Amino acid sequence: MTPIIELHEVNKTYSTAAGDFVALKDVNLEINAGEFVGIVGKSGAGKSTLLNMINGVDQLTSGEVFVQTDGKKLSVHEMSEDGRAMWRGKNMGVVYQSFQLLPMLTLVENIMLPMDLSDNFNPRKSKERALELLQLVELEEHANKLPAFISGGQQQRVAIARALANDSPILVADEPTGSLDSVTADHIFDVFEHLVSEQGKTIIMVTHDAGLVSRFSRSLVIADGELVDSQPESNLDKIFLRRK
Amino acid sequence: MNKTALRTRRKADSAQVADFAPESMIELRGLVKRFSNAAGEFTVLKGVDLTINRGEFVSIVGKSGSGKSTLLNMITGIDHPTEGQVVVNATDIYTGVTESQRSKWRGKNLGIVFQFFQLLPMLTLLENVMLPMDYVDLYDFDQRPARAMELLTLVGLEKFANKLPVLVSTGQQQLAAIARAMACDPPLLVADEPTGNLDTRSADKIIQLFEGFVAQGKTIVMVTHDPSLTSRTNRNIIISDGELINETVSRSLPQLRHRHMLEFTRIVEERFYQPNETIISRDQHVDQFFMIRKGQVEVVLLDEKNKEYIVSRLNPGEFFGEIELLRGDTSIANVRAGSNPVEVLTLPRTDFLRVLQESPITAEALGKVVQQRLDEQRIADRRSAIR
Numbered sequence: 001m002t003p004i005i006e007l008h009e010v011n012k013t014y015s016t017a018a019g020d021f022v023a024l025k026d027v028n029l030e031i032n033a034g035e036f037v038g039i040v041g042k043s044g045a046g047k048s049t050l051l052n053m054i055n056g057v058d059q060l061t062s063g064e065v066f067v068q069t070d071g072k073k074l075s076v077h078e079m080s081e082d083g084r085a086m087w088r089g090k091n092m093g094v095v096y097q098s099f100q101l102l103p104m105l106t107l108v109e110n111i112m113l114p115m116d117l118s119d120n121f122n123p124r125k126s127k128e129r130a131l132e133l134l135q136l137v138e139l140e141e142h143a144n145k146l147p148a149f150i151s152g153g154q155q156q157r158v159a160i161a162r163a164l165a166n167d168s169p170i171l172v173a174d175e176p177t178g179s180l181d182s183v184t185a186d187h188i189f190d191v192f193e194h195l196v197s198e199q200g201k202t203i204i205m206v207t208h209d210a211g212l213v214s215r216f217s218r219s220l221v222i223a224d225g226e227l228v229d230s231q232p233e234s235n236l237d238k239i240f241l242r243r244k
Numbered sequence: 245m246n247k248t249a250l251r252t253r254r255k256a257d258s259a260q261v262a263d264f265a266p267e268s269m270i271e272l273r274g275l276v277k278r279f280s281n282a283a284g285e286f287t288v289l290k291g292v293d294l295t296i297n298r299g300e301f302v303s304i305v306g307k308s309g310s311g312k313s314t315l316l317n318m319i320t321g322i323d324h325p326t327e328g329q330v331v332v333n334a335t336d337i338y339t340g341v342t343e344s345q346r347s348k349w350r351g352k353n354l355g356i357v358f359q360f361f362q363l364l365p366m367l368t369l370l371e372n373v374m375l376p377m378d379y380v381d382l383y384d385f386d387q388r389p390a391r392a393m394e395l396l397t398l399v400g401l402e403k404f405a406n407k408l409p410v411l412v413s414t415g416q417q418q419l420a421a422i423a424r425a426m427a428c429d430p431p432l433l434v435a436d437e438p439t440g441n442l443d444t445r446s447a448d449k450i451i452q453l454f455e456g457f458v459a460q461g462k463t464i465v466m467v468t469h470d471p472s473l474t475s476r477t478n479r480n481i482i483i484s485d486g487e488l489i490n491e492t493v494s495r496s497l498p499q500l501r502h503r504h505m506l507e508f509t510r511i512v513e514e515r516f517y518q519p520n521e522t523i524i525s526r527d528q529h530v531d532q533f534f535m536i537r538k539g540q541v542e543v544v545l546l547d548e549k550n551k552e553y554i555v556s557r558l559n560p561g562e563f564f565g566e567i568e569l570l571r572g573d574t575s576i577a578n579v580r581a582g583s584n585p586v587e588v589l590t591l592p593r594t595d596f597l598r599v600l601q602e603s604p605i606t607a608e609a610l611g612k613v614v615q616q617r618l619d620e621q622r623i624a625d626r627r628s629a630i631r
Contacts, residue, residue: 058411096410098360102364104356148322174410
């Protein structure tokens with residue numbers, strides 16, 4: 001089976017006034033289609049940087065990232081800026097900790113936005129699809145409300161629905177449950193698990209919460225810019241104990 | 245991009261033109277908002293009247309649950325009032341207006357900034373700023389990138405125009421959200437805790453920007469908890485338990501607790517005086533506390549030759565009568581209206597003294613004012629004696 005995502009010797013160094021800072025060091029990684037992968041580690045370990053390398057949001061210093069796209073192996077960082085934005089719009093849904101719903105649009109309009117922008121669906125189809133996605137996250141009854149009238153957890157579910165708008169095979173999420181209570185966070189995980197098991201999506205999620213690792217199909221532990229070991233328990237304890 | 249689709253969906257007739265004073269940007273009249281839930285009915289706004297003029301920079305302050313977010317949602321046309329009228333920029337936004345007309349109206353008239361910036365993660369900062377122009381279909385398609393770039397330059401982000409939001413700091417994200425709010429050049433900017441999760445330097449940069457917008461004639465209404473921001477606005481409106489605090493009360497006695505301010509708001513009486521009209525005569529028994537709403541008040545003593553001597557001039561937001569109330573005494577000076585008409589609010593002595601007992605911090609602040617005024621008086625008395 002060909003991995004859907006491959007990272008080869010990925011390095012990322014930031015230059016700061018205080019000197020160079022190595023955010024990622026020789027990262028090699030393969031992720032298969034249909035995996036629900038958690039990237040865990042303490043703050044500053046390089047989790048978000050790793051995610052930004054995979055979705056091509058940030059530039060790498062050296063190495064290569066490949067993503068299987070329409071049956072072809074594409075090198076993410078060799079595309080032009082515009083090409084990468086187009087590619088990302090179709091192939092990767094993104095969810096962040098803060099919800100980024102537009103306050104003046106209803107929930108259904110918020111979900112239609114990426115479809116309008118990418119021109120993937122005609123307007124009638126995009127509304128239908130947006131309503132289906134709202135149903136998936138169990139918010140169809142609120143379709144015509146503005147974001148201000150639903151809870152934070154509900155807003156995050158809408159953001160997930162929006163990330164799925166273009167039916168991208170891969171979903172990347174950076175601390176999507178970071179500002180939610182545990183019951184609401186649980187509900188978000190249920191949605192993710194459903195997407196993996198029922199729709200075959202590949203999900204990569206960054207979290208600093210070690211308590212969540214049992215729900216991933218695989219956890220990657222990152223410390224000081226290096227992938228430590230993807231075998232859980234013993235190493236996890238080490239990483240998280242060190243934080244305390 | 246599928247622009248046509250966006251345009252047709254947003255097309256709507258222009259909303260109604262309301263009866264309004266041309267200088268006012270926002271007029272709220274008898275605004276009531278009630279919510280019903282399992283626990284019963286809950287009144288969040290209890291008959292709010294408010295006028296905000298064009299070019300004002302207004303902060304709205306209130307504790308959590310006081311009704312300030314609901315108030316803001318009424319102004320932005322996001323929520324519906326149970327009773328009353330909301331007129332914003334000459335449009336009665338709830339009477340005979342459909343949701344889609346209101347949405348269209350909002351796009352052209354309002355910029356909205358929230359604490360959690362709603363930038364779209366998959367668009368660059370430049371594209372995020374262009375988004376409202378696409379929605380409202382304002383500016384030629386070809387002009388939009390240049391206008392968005394101008395706005396990003398204004399907020400100091402021109403270098404980051406082509407970056408995605410995740411690659412800039414939270415302060416920069418908020419600046420981009422402000423640039424986006426101003427995309428369609430709205431006359432009114434509404435901001436809900438815009439500096440809530442930013443460091444002091446970023447917060448300061450945002451307030452400077454707001455001050456710049458106000459200097460250009462924009463009206464800004466900002467909800468905030470931060471006293472360092474309210475001190476930089478022209479006007480500070482306090483909401484407590486669904487009612488607005490009388491602004492003369494909050495300006496005159498800023499140390500009071502909100503519930504005391506609200507109590508005073510409910511019992512104050514208005515008094516009007518013609519230019520030079522006497523408000524209190526010397527040796528008159530004083531049983532009211534006076535707060536100046538409008539005009540200038542002169543405190544006058546007579547010297548030994550019965551010649552008038554103005555000890556001090558008091559302006560709106562200042563008060564008088566406190567020395568006599570605190571000492572249970574007759575007036576030590578003549579107090580009269582200056583050369584313009586004067587409006588004052590008065591409080592009965594018993595209520596004033598009771599609240600002072602409950603609010604030591606106000607009593608202390610008043611004590612300092614009394615001390616200072618007595619000192620001024622003694623100096624004035626000495627001066628008049630020398631003459």
